[in-house]
Amino acid sequence: MTSGETLLEVRGLCTEFKTKAGILKAVDGVTFSLLPGRTVGIVGESGSGKTVTALSIMRLVDLPGRIVAGEVNYKGRDLLKLSEAEIEALRGDEIAMIFQDPMTSLNPVFRIGRQIAEGLITHQGFNEHEARRQTIELMSQVGIPEPELRYDDYPHQFSGGMRQRVLIAGAIACEPALLIADEPTTALDVTIQTQILKLIRSIQRRLGSALMLVTHDLGVVAAMADDVVVMYAGRIVECGSVEQIFHHPRHPYTQGLLRSLVRLEDARDSPLNPIPGLPPNLSELPTGCSFHPRCPVAEARCRVDVPVLKSTPGATSAACLLASETAVS
DSSP: OOTTSOSEEEEEEEEEEEETTEEEEEEEEEEEEEOTTOEEEEEOSTTSSHHHHHHHHHTOOOTTEEEEEEEEEETTEEGGGSOHHHHHHHBTTTEEEEOSOHHHHSOTTSOHHHHHHHHHHHHHOOOHHHHHHHHHHHHHHTTOSSHHHHTTOOGGGSOHHHHHHHHHHHHHTTOOSEEEEESTTTTOOHHHHHHHHHHHHHHHHHHTOEEEEEOSOHHHHHHHOSEEEEEETTEEEEEEEHHHHHHSOOSHHHHHHHHTSOOTTSOTTOOOOOOSSOOOOTTSOOSSSTTGGGOTTOOGGGGTOOOOOEEOTTSOEEOOTTTTTSOOO
16 A cells, blocks of 8 residues: 555444433544544544544444444445454554553453563464563563563553553554554643653654544644544534644634633633533534534524535635635634
8 A cells, every 4th residue: 555545534434322312423424534654633522422433443332332324444445344353353453542541441450461462462473472572572662661570560560651651562563554542641641641642653653554643632633643633523523634723723613622722822820711611412412503502603504504514715624604605713
């Protein structure tokens, strides 16, 4: 596959959860693509569908959730049509995921080294001795000190930052072409966050992997991403290059996210500028545009018509009835 060919193409992906309150549309018609070696940032508030999108691509959505429509084409193969054995052969080998919470993602009763080595044994055919040697090398690469000694430690013997490094080592063990990182720096202090992000970026460049970065932190997106997908209420409301999103956002939601950022030039007593209101209940979405109850420029038609994602002149693609006519301020 050449650098110009699409590695991952998601088309019309829909994932639902059947709850007592009704059908919850966690992912509703999501479409985007990713080229080899590039990074796409998936951003939005909690509950916007970011993580469920990532889990759907990996086919790791558990009941009562189910993928009900769409395609996830990886190197031309629709992952949603593969058998369980076929997807398991890809998962952890060609496609790997760094999960959000390392404490719950790591098995507390298995030693750290063994959990990293599992992929090498399963997908690469390494024997125990070869896997141990390669795992120690991986632990060293991700900055775990004294890896020969720490190989036999358990997860509770590692700090939060070190557990995150363990997850990264496990994810890159088979040198995947696609790496999905779901909030990889959540609950880590700022210094450790920076170290982890630099580590992910250096590994991505070394392997030439595509990176799908799921985060609510626009600062992380600005530093890491080439392209940005903004999600709200399970749908993509805006997408474009990182320069377009940060300098020429057209959707009121994207603009609200950017206004809520704290900047270095702000005075210490400057008030925060959050988006008013709360994200909607996904089982009882508003009519029309899902964002209209919180939108500062909503018109009467926004309460009726559902906007579709359209290109805007010289800027991003936005799902806004106003963005296609004029810049939204």
